[in-house]
Amino acid sequence: MNWGYKIVFGLGAFMLFIVGAGVYMVSNDSDSLVDPDYYEKGLNYDDTYHKKENLLNHEAKPNLQVTKDTLTITFVAAGNKGNLNFKRPDNGKLDKTLPFATQTNQFKLPLSSFEKGNWNVEIDWKNGDLDYLSDQALFIQ
Numbered sequence: 001m002n003w004g005y006k007i008v009f010g011l012g013a014f015m016l017f018i019v020g021a022g023v024y025m026v027s028n029d030s031d032s033l034v035d036p037d038y039y040e041k042g043l044n045y046d047d048t049y050h051k052k053e054n055l056l057n058h059e060a061k062p063n064l065q066v067t068k069d070t071l072t073i074t075f076v077a078a079g080n081k082g083n084l085n086f087k088r089p090d091n092g093k094l095d096k097t098l099p100f101a102t103q104t105n106q107f108k109l110p111l112s113s114f115e116k117g118n119w120n121v122e123i124d125w126k127n128g129d130l131d132y133l134s135d136q137a138l139f140i141q
Contacts, residue, residue, distance in 0.1 A: 051133035082125025
């Protein structure tokens with residue numbers, strides 16, 4: 001066998017590898033970075049923008065504090081109601097949405113059912129007649 005056959009065989013094997021990799025990537029189309037309802041969120045982005053603007057204008061950013069196995073969220077004012085969205089950057093299957101309501105300015109949540117590691121916490125709440133939205137990173141040990 002001379003060099004010509006080896007080069008043709010090598011190029012053929014490389015092309016089969018590239019075609020196989022392309023077929024694999026197309027058939028396993030599970031991009032976790034793309035939100036399944038991105039279009040609806042894009043249409044409603046004005047609401048999100050106004051909630052974040054309220055957060056900045058009223059300096060209402062909540063304080064997150066983890067002590068042992070409890071997450072304590074301290075709000076600026078009492079009487080809050082909304083949703084907590086826990087998003088795991090490395091595994092979207094662990095994402096959780098929890099409703100909450102407080103009479104005081106604190107909300108406590110046990111973290112025993114959460115995996116340890118990095119989380120992104122999105123707090124979407126209403127206080128009085130104003131809506132707020134806060135995104136914060138959280139590390140659970």
